[in-house]
Amino acid sequence: MSLVVYLAALVFGTTSVLLFRRPRAAMRNPLTLSTCVAIVLGALVFVCAAPATLATVNDLTGVPNFGAPLTYGMLSAYSCAVLVLLINWRGGPRARVRRMVLRTMAAYGLLVLAIVVLFLLADADTERLTDLDTYYAGTPFMREMILLYLLGHTAAMLVMCAVCVKWGREVRGLLRAGLRLILLGAALDVVGFQLTKYTAVVARWTGHDLDFLSTSVAPPMASLAALLCSAGFVLPRLLPPVVAHWRGLDDYRRLDPLWCLVRSVSTAPKPPSSWWQSPRARLQWREVSIHDALLTLAPYFDHGVRVRVRDGALRAGRSPHQARLAAEAAMLTDAARRAAAREEPPEAAATYRLHATEVPGPSGLVELAQALRHPPGRTAAPGGAEPSAMTGTLTEPEEPHVA
Structure with a gap:
């Protein structure tokens, strides 16, 4: 006993x-x-x-x-x-x-x-x-x-x-x-x-x-x-x-596609050894770094790419919010490619605010990351037809030098 x-x-x-x-x-x-x-x-x-x-x-x-x-x-x-x-x-x-x-x-x-x-x-x-x-x-x-x-x-x-x-x-x-x-x-x-x-x-x-x-x-x-x-x-x-720690760890993991795309242009200082940091601390550092990279890539945004993908997504039956996310993912991918290739920013570049920067917390960035992971060009439109307008613009994330 x-x-x-x-x-x-x-x-x-x-x-x-x-x-x-x-x-x-x-x-x-x-x-x-x-x-x-x-x-x-x-x-x-x-x-x-x-x-x-x-x-x-x-x-x-x-x-x-x-x-x-x-x-x-x-x-x-x-x-x-x-x-x-x-x-x-x-x-x-x-x-x-x-x-x-x-x-x-x-x-x-x-x-x-x-x-x-x-x-x-x-x-x-x-x-x-x-x-x-x-x-x-x-x-x-x-x-x-x-x-x-x-x-x-x-x-x-x-x-x-x-x-x-x-x-x-x-x-x-x-x-x-x-x-x-x-x-x-x-x-x-x-x-x-x-x-x-x-x-x-x-x-x-x-x-x-x-x-x-x-x-x-x-x-x-x-x-x-x-x-x-x-x-x-x-x-x-x-x-x-x-x-809260579990959600922070999950959001940190779900941001991987976006972070892999933009980390080469991020100028945020790297944190000390992260093995002891809490998931929320690591998530906050990744958020700051991604936002810093988005500011760096802003001059390379091609709004022609964004408009074409958005219109194609709307024709494919996507909601306005989903179409916007798909269009921003395509534009961001194109901007990362241009920056990696050291191309000149597009002449038509103008100030544009991403949805991910309009909402507090990591939710907007997570949505953008998931849009990068599942671009609309890989899914069939209603009725089985491929949305050709989107497919042509969203093949660029596959290029290895962007990752």
């Missing part, structure tokens, strides 16, 4: 490392800090509750069952951290948030103190590593200590369930998904861990033996509940940057 509990603690604690990857920023953000504290305390609860840890703590202190108040106190601290996290997540006036946090910490601080005092007053000389709750269910002071830590944890989980249900009606997207995971984890904790503990303890009071609920059912349910809650806490905070 210890191995399973340690594994749950490792997975649970790893999420805090992901959130705390930038310590300075995390320390200045109460929400990130309280999330990390709650997850770390949850992982410590599992570490303390493992039979191997309990035996070690008891041996080191020389006090039988000293691991019990340690574990219960840690669980109470975790319950407090969860409530503090919910308070920071809800937000509001700083004075009100601070007041609610202090009150919560004071209440659970008294709870931890009561657990320690009750343990000191109790007669618990027989070491129990897995069934302490049921074994001492009828022992004075130990009975009260067990009920006290369960009630403190139940209160925190019920508040979490109520808050998640209420907020779930007010939010959308990833935040709602995270709240649903937290709600599922909290509900599983209440039913799978706490209810089974209560049932096993009450069964002892009535002379029945349902210890397996406390020793075999409750621990794995608590582990699963904690993992669901941690996933719900970190999902709204980690997934958006992950998605």
Whole structure:
């Protein structure tokens, strides 16, 4: 059982490392800090509750069952951290948030103190590593200590369930998904861990033996509940940057056709070694470099090429936007060929603004790159006829000296 509990603690604690990857920023953000504290305390609860840890703590202190108040106190601290996290997540006036946090910490601080005092007053000389709750269910002071830590944890989980249900009606997207995971984890904790503990303890009071609920059912349910809650806490905070990085990497890759065409004329300074840079940083550098190259190629734009390809694409059934992209791709390819061959700019060259320079972000450049990759001259027009007006002008990207 210890191995399973340690594994749950490792997975649970790893999420805090992901959130705390930038310590300075995390320390200045109460929400990130309280999330990390709650997850770390949850992982410590599992570490303390493992039979191997309990035996070690008891041996080191020389006090039988000293691991019990340690574990219960840690669980109470975790319950407090969860409530503090919910308070920071809800937000509001700083004075009100601070007041609610202090009150919560004071209440659970008294709870931890009561657990320690009750343990000191109790007669618990027989070491129990897995069934302490049921074994001492009828022992004075130990009975009260067990009920006290369960009630403190139940209160925190019920508040979490109520808050998640209420907020779930007010939010959308990833935040709602995270709240649903937290709600599922909290509900599983209440039913799978706490209810089974209560049932096993009450069964002892009535002379029945349902210890397996406390020793075999409750621990794995608590582990699963904690993992669901941690996933719900970190999902709204980690997934958006992950998605943004993935999109940046995808856009960077999709810009390859355009970059291969214009990089020979780009004068933008090259960045330092890029193996450590994020996808978004590499994408931004490529955007800047491409825009710089487009400015260099602007004098070579042949608007006769652009008009012929645009008209041909419109006759082939393309939408005005698709026709414009195809025409600009053909004109840009022709300009890159002229620049590579060191030809004189066309006499009819005039100022023209590409669609890719009219829209913010990389979307316009990506569209232009995809138009270069799939020129309309390679696809049949409606009815199976080849648009000859476009085919003649779009064969030039195949020339090796342009790439």
